[in-house]
Amino acid sequence: MLSELFDHAFGLPDDTDPDTYGAAWEAVMTHPGFPALSVPARWSTLISVGTNRLNRHLEDGRIEDLAGALTCLESALRLPSVPAGKRAMASFNLFRAQECRYVLSRESEDLLTAVRTLWSLVDQDLPGTSARAICLEVCGLIDQHTGEHTGERTGERTGPLLDLRRAGLERLLTDPADPDLPRYQLALALQFATTYDGSPADHRALVARAVRLAADAEGRLPEGQERRTATGLLARLRDLLDWIEENAPAERPPEDPRRMSVFEFSDSLQAVPDHDERLSRIREALATNSYEASGTAWVLLNMLLAEEVLAPRTNGKIDTEEAITALRAILDLPESAELGVTLGLRVNLGHAYDRRRDGDPGANAAEALAIFEQCAAEVTADHPHYPSVVSALARALLDAATTSGRFESVERAIALCRDALGSLPADAEPAVRAGLLNTVVRLLPLRAAGDPEQNAEEAIRTAHEALDLLDPVTDAVQRGDIHHNLGRLYRDRLAEGREANLWRAIEHYRASLTAQPKHEMPMDWAMSQISLGVAYSMMRGRDVEATQRLAIQAFMAAQSVFTLEEHPWDWANAEFNLGVALGDPEVPAEPDPERAIAHLTSCLQVFTQESTPRQWALTQSFLGVMRWQTGEPEQLRAAAVHFRAALRVLTLENSPRDWASIQVNLAQLEPTEDRAVHEDTIRTLAERGRSGDAFKAAMVYLRFLAERRDWGAAADAGAWAAELHEGLYQDALLRQSRHMEQRAAAGDMLGIVTVMVRAGRTQDAVLLLERTLARELGETLQQDQDVLRSARDGDPEAFDAYRAACDRLAALGGVERSLPAAGFGTADVERLQLSLVRAIAKARGERDDALARLTAAAEALRPPGLGELSAAVPPHRPLVYVYGSAEVVRLLLVRRDGEGGLDIDSRIVDRRDVPAGGDPGPLLHSGLTAALAGWLRDTGAEEVTLVPCGPLAGLPLHSFVHDGRCLLDEFAVSYAPSAAVLARRPAARPGPPVLAAVGDPTNDLPYAAAEAAAVGVLLPWSRHTVRHGAAALAPVFLKEDVPGATHVHLACHGSFEQESPLESAFLLTGGTRMTLRSIMAGRAFRGVRLVFASACRTASTDAFLPDEAIGLASGLLQAGAREVIAALWNVNDLATMLIATRFYRELDSGTSDGAADGTSEGAAGGASVGAGRALRTAQLWLRDSTAEQLSRWCAELLAAVPDEPTRARLREAVAFLDSRPPRTACYAETRFWAAFVHLGGSEPARMRPPPATRE
Structure with missing residues (x-):
């Protein structure tokens, strides 16, 4: 199969559409057997994919294409035994990609990598270029970079970039016939003159050569401005050379160290590179008194000692005791003033106390301040x-x-x-x-x-x-x-x-780590590690566990430098942050409060209320948080003690944010009866930008009010909390961070809904639920509404800007989904993340600016309201929200009233009286569905759309048995992620029905092939395409078949990836995958009337965030499909073929009891039943039919299908069913008939055009 994919890609003509060309090679590269291909085949694949991705990046600027191009091209160049010509072309493309990366990052290292790649080609025979052109490109890139960062100055700088620039200029000088030779000579002369590298003799040699180059250039240039410039430069170079020669140090024989003066000794220290060695020599000189024994020499030696003790380049605390002793000894001498350095000595003494490691930090700070005050007064x-x-x-x-x-x-x-x-x-x-x-x-x-x-x-x-x-x-x-x-x-x-x-922040901390490396400035490096760890620990998003691990690694790196004995303050700071990270309650992984308490308690060896009151108070606060997490009564009492201790130092006046956060925590342990205190706390936190803490405080207040059964005030507090959470959601730029905000608050939002219901504000409760359900899906559909296109008439320019910004945001969402979590923490991924959030912020600003000019569009993009709710609730078909917990489930039923308005009612299902023992699941759910069924009977409904929330999402509520039957026995049941999703779906594609189908593309689902073939003949399609086997390539199907179809049927394998839902996929031929990511990124499914996802687990959703409905079915809705039929679990091959084929027969027959709008004209009348009713009929038919009845159905299909492979499979099905007891219901178990669910709300799905009528 892999060889077929390779041959297909390799055989594509040169004028093939780039997307098709790229998709073909991508299919080869992503095939599991790719590593086993020959080197030439892997080379061709990697080069083709890399070049295609690079070209795509150059066209639309997508960062993930650039990252992919770099990876593919670098991998190709690591392959052995590749001809030099091909390797050169690949290296040139790699240079282009590296140059693009530099344009994005503006980092010197990225430029150096690109220029080195280009320079490696200078001696290669590369079509379309030359060694001269490469040298000019190298020099031009470096000049542009240095000019961008330092004005027009390139001097006083050495390093790899300037070495490459020199190499390029030297190569250009080798052609004496080059008309631009004088310009190259002057450029190199200027670089030599402004570079100091090596010894004075080396510098003199460089300047002397610069003089010769400038003189030769002057002689070659004709009269004019360029020659006058060369003459001026030559004069300056000769002056510089003269000065160098006049001031060259005179060479002298080494003297006996024992005869050196203290001044010579001081000069000799400059040649000693090691700080510890210099310090050792000064100490020896003072101890042995082997130098001039005058008072002046002793003073100067002590000054040298103090300066050397203070010499380490660090902002941290060091051992300054020797410096303090030496400086105080000098300052105590009456003669010290005669030296004229008293001010400088006192400044150094102040620095010594400021940087002092030993003693009380507060006392050291006070002493340093007093010294500097005295100096400033002078x-x-x-x-x-x-x-x-x-x-x-x-x-x-x-x-x-x-x-x-x-x-x-x-x-x-x-x-x-x-x-x-x-x-x-x-x-x-x-x-x-x-x-x-x-x-x-x-x-x-x-x-x-x-x-x-x-x-x-x-x-x-x-x-x-x-x-x-x-x-x-x-x-x-x-x-x-x-x-x-x-x-x-x-x-x-x-x-x-x-x-x-x-x-x-992370970018700047990493820059600090680079500028102050561990081997040169260990304490500063360690402090930056602590700060970097704090920044990582503040990150929230789906990768929060990864960022928390990086935070802990950073804190532990700091501990490799700091010790309690030598750096007590810094050691305690690292301990504090490590304790906070280990016990962070907002990280999904199980926190370790016991270990956190141990680290935080150790901090108190250093942090005391007297010496470091603020840090002591913060440590007390976090100790309270960690003890609270244990849940033990004794620890809870201790937590309250910690919080009260912290509040003795941290007040509303000196630390409003910390004070308010502690008040929130203490209020949950010891609730205050003063409502004004609650409200002041919430308001203070919100005003100080602590929206997350303000939200927590509002929820504490809500629970306080609910316990007192003040439902009206509790509902007001809940509305306040909801608005605070909305701000958090909107502030989150990355998709994964929005998901994290939703997940963290999911239970609280349902609590707010419950309080609103108890307060009689059911309408507010439903609208709040709508705001929290399937937000990403709803917002995507919202931006695609037809009403937005009408805004073009009012302000076409603003509308185009709005659409461009929306498209850009969608593209950036794809970029984020492509970023590898495994690479988290590496500099390249972090740079991409930073570029991404900046781009998202910019695109959002552009979208909002354009939207402000579009009144109609602004109205269409409002949050979910009553209009959308009404649109999602047709007559006789109520919408029921199902939410709650294992103990109590609440139902909110929304239906049309007699006057066309909305009536909202609520019910509670108490499940706490279920008997203990055994599996309580069936009993719990049967009670729920029994209550729901009775309620629906009372309303006279025959159909219902369920919106399950939270942990109830994904349950087969339609199949749970109560009183010997299930919901599906009485009602046509559909599911929806939210009412807003139903209201915002795009219009269905017009025209006669067109089918696009795949059947058994992996050749291991025999009945899937028969199913797809049967679907192709069961209905009066105006056109249908059914792909089997090798023809069912995912890129081809998406590009050629889906865009023109009204109905899509996928009879194949499906995979739901719990850990990475966006990698969930339909598995097609040759290892190609139609992933959720690719479905959501394109527009192929927009307006498709119905997608039947006849594969395993296509209706499964992300357990991390069930309310967001992230799965294959919801992805199809987000991509624009009107309705989807999908499976909740793994399905049986033959049972699925039976239910799918019967579904299409019911869809076209009109024999079911009514369509979604209450009509059922039947096949002759041109109408057809809704997909929801057709699925219900097919499922009940499969559940209740005997083997004999199912065999007759397969025989009917056998008569209708013309191709022999399908007929052979159907004969096998008949034989299998005939071997079962004829009166036995073969598929009566729930796992066979109940897997499939209908999503999107039911509506008539016309299969035939209406009959002609006379005017």
Whole structure:
């Protein structure tokens, strides 16, 4: 089979449609046998798929196509024994893909990868290009990159990119006849002159060669502007060379170290690269006194010692005791003032206390602050050290505020920094200005004055301003600090959605880790790991378990650096975050509260109420959360003690967000009777951007009111909670995060519905249910409504912009679904995630802007309302919502009243009295369906549409037996994900009926082939296509057959992937799969009247989020099908053939008891029964028919089917049924007849055009 797929793809002509060409090769690559193909075959496949995906990316910009192109082309180039010519062409395509990745990321590493790939082709015989063109492309890309990041300056920079640029220019110089040779010479001369690499002698040699190149270029250029430019450059280069030669260090023989002066000793230390070695030599010099024994020498040696102790590049705490001792000893000398360095010594002493690891953190911060205050009092704005002193004082004020939890001094610190910035001269070092700006960045979020969100936005702008001042190479450490601060700002940002900001935070933390690696700055690296872990732990979405694992890994990485003895504060911080992550109650995996409590308790060895009150209080709060999770009475009492302890420090005034969160938790343990406290808590949380906590507080308030049976007030609290949750849902940009928000609140939303029903607000209850059910499906259908197209007449430009934004959002949804969860945490996937959330935010903004101009469209896109509810409830066919728990199920019945309005009634089914023992399931469900059946009889209904919610979704409610019968015995039962889905379905395709079918494409379902063939002849199709075996390729079927069909029948294998529902698929020939992802991504099924998914588990839905109805059947609805028949579980091959063929006979016969609208004209009249009624009749027929009756039905099919393979299968069926006892109902068991359900609401499905009439 694989060989047939390969031959088919390989034989496609050059002018084949790109989609068809790509699909053919994709089928080869995704076949299980692909790895066993020969190297040439795998090469052809990988190159074809990779090139096709690259071209698709170049056309529509889809990121998943680019990722696929990179993977395929890189895999191809790893294959052995490939001819050089083919390898060169593939490498060039890989370069194009890598260049596209660089355009998206703007990362130097991505550019370097692309340029290296291109440079590897410089000596290859590549059609359409040359070595000269490749060299020019290499140099141009590098120049464009460096110009983008550093203005027009390329100097003072070495590294792989500039090495490649030099190699390219050197290669261009080899052709003396090239008319552009002088330009290449000048470019290389300028690079040499601005590159300092190696020894002074090496630098002199480079500049000397630059002079020669410039001189030769000047001689080659004709008179004009270019020659004058070369002459000017040559003069500057000669001046530089003269200066280098004049200032070259004189060589001298080494002296005896024992005869060095202290100044020579200081100079000699500069040649020692290792910090510990330098420190050891200084200590030895002081201990042995082998240098000049004057007081000055002793002072200078102690200054060297203090500077070296403080030298490690880190923002963390270090052992500064030697520095403090040395500096205090110098400052105590009366002679120290004569040296003129007292101010600098005191500043260093302040830094030593600020960075001090030992002692009380609060006392160290206070001492540092006092020292910097004294220093600041001695300098004026024109003093050269004023900026550094003021910056140190501002940071000390910040540290003191952070340690104490009191932020009154923040305004003063900001003012000091701004004064210092204003006093800087225009030519001040960029690093000095950036340092002051970075201090302001840390201070702004702590301001008590002004709007917190505006302060945070100002801090972000200031941080980016500081970043722009710094060179990525020479100022990497300082840039790492700013990246770290930006990570914190984006992590806590309220604007533009939580996900986008968290991904930006992760990006900046990773940049900080790169700039401050573990081997150079271990403590800063570890602190960035903690911050990165916090950002990961805040991520919510279906991959929350993966992100939580990454968070725990980051915290444990930090612990590899920090120890309790040497870094107590940082160690405790890592312990704190690790404890919080291990016990996070919002992660689906089982939390580990006992282990979390152990880590959090260990923090209290360092965090005390006296020294670190805020951190102590937060630890107390989380200890309360963890003890609460255990559920043990003693632990619950201890949890309340922890919460009250935290509230002694964290107040509404100094920490409103934390205070409110703790109040929510404490209120659930010890509910307050003061309603104003509840409402103030909710309001405070919402105003501070803590919508998730505000939602929890509102639910606590609702339960408080419900316990007091104040249903009206409880319903109001529930409406408040629902609006808060809606904000959370809308803020979530990624689809998986929206799903996570829905899942987390699913039970609470049903609780709100129940309270509204108890308050008599049944209409509000139903509308809230509608808002929570099948949202993704409903919103997709909503954006496709015909009413939206009428908006084009009012403002065509706005309508086109709206549709373009919707299409872009749909495409981005496909991108998200294609991102590999397994690669989560890698830099490439994170960059794609960040690009994705930014693109989604932008597209949403464009959609909303366009929608604001479309009044009609805005009305059509409102949340589900009474109009849609009415449209989904035809006369005589009520809609019943079924929701609840194992103990109590609630029913909400919506039907038309006598005046055409809606009547909503509710019932409760109490299932708590079911006897214990055995399997309680049948008894539980029979009670439910008995109550429902009695209610429907009272209303006079003959048909019903069920909307099961929560854990009840996916149950075969139509088949549960009560009083010796089931619902299907009395009623035609259909299912729907929601009323909104029914109302928003696209119009059915017009015209006569057309069938597209597949039958047994995998050659292992013999009756499926007979089923598809029989369906093709049972009805009067105007055209029908039935594909069997090798002809049933998924891409071909989707592209050629489905778009023109009114009815689609799929008799094949189906697979439902519980862990990854979007990978659920119909399995067609050659290993090709028609996945849920591909169905939802296209428009082939839009307007199809009916899809019969005659395969296993096609009606199964995602257990992670049952209310969202994520499965093959719902995917077909989302793709635009009007009605779907699908199976809830694995089905029997012969029983399925019987029920499917009987269904189509009933659909066309008109013998059932009425269509969905109450009419049944029969075949002669041109109408046909609804699909729901036809399925009901077929299922009951299969359940009740004897083997003898079923055999006669197969004989009828045998007479109607002309082709011999199908007839042979039907003869086998007749023989099998004839071998059974003739009066036995062969398929009376529920598993045979009840698997299939009808989704989409019933409606007449016309099979014949109406009869002609005379005018």
